[in-house]
Amino acid sequence: MIVTENLDIAYDQTLIVKQLNVEIPPHKITALVGANGSGKSTILKTMARLMKPKSGHVLLDGKAIHRLKTKEVAKQLAILPQNPTAPEGMTVIDLVTYGRFPHQRGFGSLTQKDKEVILWAIEATGMEEFAYRPVDQLSGGQRQRAWIAMALAQETPILFLDEPTTFLDMAHQLEVLNLLEELHEKEQRTIVMVVHDLNHASRYAHHMIAIKKGTVVKAGTPMEVMQPDIIEEVFGIQCDIIQDPRTGLPLCLPYAISRSQKEPVIV
Amino acid sequence: MNGVERRKNLQRFSILATFSVLILIVFVISMNTGFSRLSPLEVFQTLFGMGNEKQQLILFEFRLPRIVISLLAGAGLAVSGCIMQGISRNALADPSILGISHGAGLMVVLYLSFFPTHLDVPVLFLPVLAFIGSLLAAALVFGLSYQKYEGLLPTRLVLTGVAVAAGLSALMTVLSLRLSRELYQFVAVWLAGSIWGTTWDYVLALLPWIVVLFAFVYYKALVLDVLSFGNNVATGLGASVSKEQVKLLAAAAGLAAACVSVSGGIGFIGLIGPHLARRLIGPNHKYLLPASALAGALLLLTADTIGRTILQPSEIHAGIVVAIIGAPYFLYLLARSNH
Ligand SMILES: Nc1ncnc2c1ncn2[C@@H]1O[C@H](COP(=O)(O)OP(=O)(O)OP(=O)(O)O)[C@@H](O)[C@H]1O
Ligand SMILES: [Mg+2]
Numbered sequence: 001m002i003v004t005e006n007l008d009i010a011y012d013q014t015l016i017v018k019q020l021n022v023e024i025p026p027h028k029i030t031a032l033v034g035a036n037g038s039g040k041s042t043i044l045k046t047m048a049r050l051m052k053p054k055s056g057h058v059l060l061d062g063k064a065i066h067r068l069k070t071k072e073v074a075k076q077l078a079i080l081p082q083n084p085t086a087p088e089g090m091t092v093i094d095l096v097t098y099g100r101f102p103h104q105r106g107f108g109s110l111t112q113k114d115k116e117v118i119l120w121a122i123e124a125t126g127m128e129e130f131a132y133r134p135v136d137q138l139s140g141g142q143r144q145r146a147w148i149a150m151a152l153a154q155e156t157p158i159l160f161l162d163e164p165t166t167f168l169d170m171a172h173q174l175e176v177l178n179l180l181e182e183l184h185e186k187e188q189r190t191i192v193m194v195v196h197d198l199n200h201a202s203r204y205a206h207h208m209i210a211i212k213k214g215t216v217v218k219a220g221t222p223m224e225v226m227q228p229d230i231i232e233e234v235f236g237i238q239c240d241i242i243q244d245p246r247t248g249l250p251l252c253l254p255y256a257i258s259r260s261q262k263e264p265v266i267v
Numbered sequence: 268m269n270g271v272e273r274r275k276n277l278q279r280f281s282i283l284a285t286f287s288v289l290i291l292i293v294f295v296i297s298m299n300t301g302f303s304r305l306s307p308l309e310v311f312q313t314l315f316g317m318g319n320e321k322q323q324l325i326l327f328e329f330r331l332p333r334i335v336i337s338l339l340a341g342a343g344l345a346v347s348g349c350i351m352q353g354i355s356r357n358a359l360a361d362p363s364i365l366g367i368s369h370g371a372g373l374m375v376v377l378y379l380s381f382f383p384t385h386l387d388v389p390v391l392f393l394p395v396l397a398f399i400g401s402l403l404a405a406a407l408v409f410g411l412s413y414q415k416y417e418g419l420l421p422t423r424l425v426l427t428g429v430a431v432a433a434g435l436s437a438l439m440t441v442l443s444l445r446l447s448r449e450l451y452q453f454v455a456v457w458l459a460g461s462i463w464g465t466t467w468d469y470v471l472a473l474l475p476w477i478v479v480l481f482a483f484v485y486y487k488a489l490v491l492d493v494l495s496f497g498n499n500v501a502t503g504l505g506a507s508v509s510k511e512q513v514k515l516l517a518a519a520a521g522l523a524a525a526c527v528s529v530s531g532g533i534g535f536i537g538l539i540g541p542h543l544a545r546r547l548i549g550p551n552h553k554y555l556l557p558a559s560a561l562a563g564a565l566l567l568l569t570a571d572t573i574g575r576t577i578l579q580p581s582e583i584h585a586g587i588v589v590a591i592i593g594a595p596y597f598l599y600l601l602a603r604s605n606h
Pocket of ligand 1: 011035040041042082
């Protein structure tokens with residue numbers, strides 16, 4: 001269970017996130033949505049202790065995450081940051097192997113269990129045929145899947161992913177999302193992901209948090225968050241919300257940019 | 268799967284073996300070159316205890332210590348560079364970024380400008396002074412680039428290092444203008460990277476640093492791998508990024524300082540050695556560290572041997588030979604990194 005208490009987050013002196021209080025429901029999939037630059041990645045990184053907040057706390061099971069031993073946290077929580085880069089020449093299988101780092105000591109020889117998890121993560125992301133290819137020579141989508149495999153290899157009950165579906169084609173987007181859903185269903189993992197596609201958020205997440213300029217506009221079920229007025233406030237677009245005939249979940253069909261969001265017209 | 272792993276290990280092993288064989292070849296050549304020539308046969312005979320007194324003196328008291336120093340200093344500088352490149356994620360980083368050789372040089376010049384008549388000091392006095400100077404410079408660079416919230420940011424480290432090195436070097440130039448001609452000559456030779464410590468005393472002074480710090484760094488190979496993913500991924504994987512960075516940079520500074528204080532200001536080895544090794548053996552530090560050490564040792568011994576041979580009976584300092592090879596390589600790296 002992760003809770004934030006009055007988080008203020010800043011880069012140098014500019015305050016990006018003000019007085020943030022969110023709860024990540026355990027054993028559920030949570031989607032963070034918001035416009036570019038609204039602070040989603042900043043919030044995700046701070047909740048995963050990659051950044052220190054200016055003030056306030058992030059509590060993991062009631063304890064301040066920034067005070068816990070980072071290696072112990074890494075056994076609980078894996079995070080895939082936005083746009084990670086691997087050293088030149090590192091192969092996919094090596095990359096995924098480093099996902100076992102929190103479970104290793106010293107020189108890090110691999111146990112049978114480690115090897116099984118690594119193979120499973122590579123298979124689950126469909127990366128078998130690229131296992132021995134250098135990561136820097138893969139396509140954007142293949143690379144993204146390699147990094148997801150690394151996060152999976154960490155085998156943590158909590159999984160944070162910053163835009164796991166960017167660079168992926170439609171089939172691979174669904175594949176990754178289905179995989180996350182399966183991890184949630186089979187192993188009750190807690191998953192927090194930043195996604196830009198609201199319909200993916202609605203279809204896969206149980207809980208949505210809509211962020212604007214570093215503050216929460218609305219948090220709740222997709223039904224509660226996917227409202228035309230909320231979406232207009234968060235994204236500055238006008239949309240119709242219809243019901244997905246297959247799942248009954250809300251779907252967002254944008255039709256216009258709100259007037260205030262448009263570039264000012266100079267005559 | 269296992270087949271691929273096995274083939275890769277074989278490949279890595281052959282790269283390390285090739286380096287070792289090359290070092291052995293240059294070692295033999297180096298044993299043979301110098302003011303008084305010995306034939307390869309005589310060298311072998313002497314090495315196995317069957318030479319006359321003069322041959323023994325030349326080999327064991329003059330050539331061997333110098334060769335061993337070159338090997339150790341080359342390896343040390345390259346491993347130091349390997350750490351710097353891993354942590355800063357920048358293929359152009361090397362120990363000079365920590366202001367190591369400038370700190371050492373400045374300290375020696377400072378001493379000589381205040382005690383200009385005291386060149387007759389105990390053998391290890393100047394190296395110790397140089398060592399202290401380099402560590403002070405490295406500490407200054409750390410101090411200036413460490414930030415409260417974000418810890419050590421590689422880009423800031425690189426920029427601070429360049430600025431500090433420029434400042435120290437300017438100060439050194441000003442001070443050395445006031446030195447007598449002889450002393451100036453001495454400093455200039457030192458800065459050019461002549462392997463100046465050429466007795467077993469220097470070997471004994473350098474060896475413990477190399478052994479202890481190599482062992483420590485090798486123990487941290489996996490941590491270095493993880494740090495080379497950058498601060499975010501490394502923290503996510505559970506590495507205590509700031510702490511590990513400081514420890515490893517201290518080790519890098521210690522290694523480079525120890526080497527520079529006996530070998531003089533030799534640049535580029537810390538840049539080229541690890542870079543060459545990385546291209547051949549890949550980014551995994553378990554193999555990259557030993558490969559860097561071997562590449563550095565090979566490069567410096569070769570440079571020193573060439574320097575001693577090419578203009579006999581006078582010699583070119585190893586640092587200059589390294590720079591003649593190193594500068595174009597550096598430009599090539601720069602050109603490549605622009606893509
Ligand atoms: N390293 C940094 N230094 C200074 N400002 C930063 C830094 N990283 C992000 N910012 C600023 O913080 C704000 C929030 O950025 P963040 O990356 O959290 O946005 P985001 O919601 O993830 O956007 P996107 O959808 O584009 O990924 C932006 O205004 C950005 O310019
Ligand atoms: Mg982002």
